[in-house]
Amino acid sequence: MTTTNTTTDVEWEPHAQRLADELAAAGKLTDPRLVDAVRAVPRHAFVPTYHQQTSDGSWAQRASVDDLAAVYANTALITALAPTATGGTTVLSSSTQPGLMTRMIEALHLTDGSRVLEVGTGTGYNAGLLAHRLGDEQVYSVDVEADLVELARQRLAGLGYHPTLVACDGAAGLPEHAPFDAIIATCAVPAIPRAWVEQVRPGGVILTDLKPAPGAGSLVRLTRTAENRAEGRFDATYAAFMDLRHTPGDNPAGFRVERDHDQAEHRTTSLDPNTPWNSLLVWFLASFELGAEIAYGYTLPEGGAIPAYSGTPPTASWIATPDGSWAEIALATHDGQHEVAEGGPRRLWRFVEQAHRTWNDLGRPGWDSFGLTVTPDTHTVWFDQHTWRLAPR
Numbered sequence: 570m571t572t573t574n575t576t577t578d579v580e581w582e583p584h585a586q587r588l589a590d591e592l593a594a595a596g597k598l599t600d601p602r603l604v605d606a607v608r609a610v611p612r613h614a615f616v617p618t619y620h621q622q623t624s625d626g627s628w629a630q631r632a633s634v635d636d637l638a639a640v641y642a643n644t645a646l647i648t649a650l651a652p653t654a655t656g657g658t659t660v661l662s663s664s665t666q667p668g669l670m671t672r673m674i675e676a677l678h679l680t681d682g683s684r685v686l687e688v689g690t691g692t693g694y695n696a697g698l699l700a701h702r703l704g705d706e707q708v709y710s711v712d713v714e715a716d717l718v719e720l721a722r723q724r725l726a727g728l729g730y731h732p733t734l735v736a737c738d739g740a741a742g743l744p745e746h747a748p749f750d751a752i753i754a755t756c757a758v759p760a761i762p763r764a765w766v767e768q769v770r771p772g773g774v775i776l777t778d779l780k781p782a783p784g785a786g787s788l789v790r791l792t793r794t795a796e797n798r799a800e801g802r803f804d805a806t807y808a809a810f811m812d813l814r815h816t817p818g819d820n821p822a823g824f825r826v827e828r829d830h831d832q833a834e835h836r837t838t839s840l841d842p843n844t845p846w847n848s849l850l851v852w853f854l855a856s857f858e859l860g861a862e863i864a865y866g867y868t869l870p871e872g873g874a875i876p877a878y879s880g881t882p883p884t885a886s887w888i889a890t891p892d893g894s895w896a897e898i899a900l901a902t903h904d905g906q907h908e909v910a911e912g913g914p915r916r917l918w919r920f921v922e923q924a925h926r927t928w929n930d931l932g933r934p935g936w937d938s939f940g941l942t943v944t945p946d947t948h949t950v951w952f953d954q955h956t957w958r959l960a961p962r
């Protein structure tokens with residue numbers, strides 16, 4: 570494996586400076602030591618190429634040096650793809666949006682000497698920012714993909730950074746180097762791993778995207794408050810990271826539920842069929858009843874199904890659970906009503922409607938009004954006096 574030292578070949582510094590200015594102006598970067606890091610760490614050295622989806626759905630590879638402005642923009646860049654069992658393509662790794670990264674690093678409330686574990690090394694760019702801010706000795710970063718770790722190691726070393734990098738399943742933390750002052754995950758977990766609560770020092774911080782069900786959850790900042798307990802609030806701004814995989818290259822198997830409209834119950838709903846995508850707190854609350862395994866997507870005119878809006882206007886949205894329950898909601902409205910078909914043992918859209926009523930009754934709160942308490946056996950979401958016990962995957 571070889572790396573090219575692209576940092577000396579191109580004039581990237583003005584781009585890094587502009588990115589730092591942009592993030593500072595947007596309030597996503599305030600710590601002067603982190604401002605220095607954004608100016609000093611060349612993102613294009615960690616992302617020499619990236620993948621972009623074209624209008625026909627295929628992927629094209631771009632060279633970063635051809636458009637440095639794009640690489641120093643506040644956008645996520647897809648850096649590793651893998652084929653799926655069904656002939657599609659899945660994203661294995663990406664370089665997170667820089668502004669999200671700096672906001673997350675600042676939320677750790679680091680001081681000189683803080684020891685940080687990052688779960689999800691990816692390109693190594695974030696580990697570079699952390700190493701610049703804290704020093705090599707203080708930074709540990711792990712990724713389940715050994716080849717990504719090796720590339721990140723070479724790129725970091727080429728720039729003079731030598732944090733501790735390990736290829737392993739980050740769900741187990743890094744016990745040999747614990748305790749940490751902070752654990753930051755740049756992948757989404759279905760439940761807070763017990764190892765993280767054990768490996769962060771009392772008073773230390775865990776910051777991760779918690780998604781107990783697909784698409785349902787967001788960034789949560791927890792403090793270890795007791796031996797076996799961590800608690801804190803969700804971040805005000807919704808965030809979505811790729812799911813943590815326990816083995817390299819792993820794709821979720823998924824499940825299929827046939828939607829037989831002849832056997833279904835039919836009714837109408839006034840609730841927006843796009844709710845799983847555009848009302849993410851309602852979807853989160855609904856997931857407590859729907860369960861940890863949910864499939865959902867859009868129905869195309871010819872009957873095909875896709876997980877997200879693709880440009881071809883769909884006719885309906887659908888959700889399904891492994892017990893064979895399903896609901897399909899027409900996108901068209903008649904007098905503000907959408908047709909609903911529901912089959913299987915449970916009426917799934919009723920759960921979404923109930924979650925919407927609950928959210929309205931609570932006064933339509935934002936993410937940061939909700940908190941989470943984690944103990945070895947429980948995950949409890951809370952809002953004022955209300956609590957919901959999660960049954961995470």
Ligand SMILES: C[S@@+](CC[C@H](N)C(=O)[O-])C[C@H]1O[C@@H](n2cnc3c(N)ncnc32)[C@H](O)[C@@H]1O
Pocket residue numbers: 661662663664665688689690691692693694695696711712713714717737738739740755756810811812813814815816
């Ligand atoms: C959004 S990317 C990380 C971006 C990275 N922080 C950067 O600066 O480029 C998420 C990463 O999490 C990794 N990942 C997924 N499951 C993991 C696991 N169980 N342990 C460690 N890393 C994991 C993926 O391989 C992927 O590289």
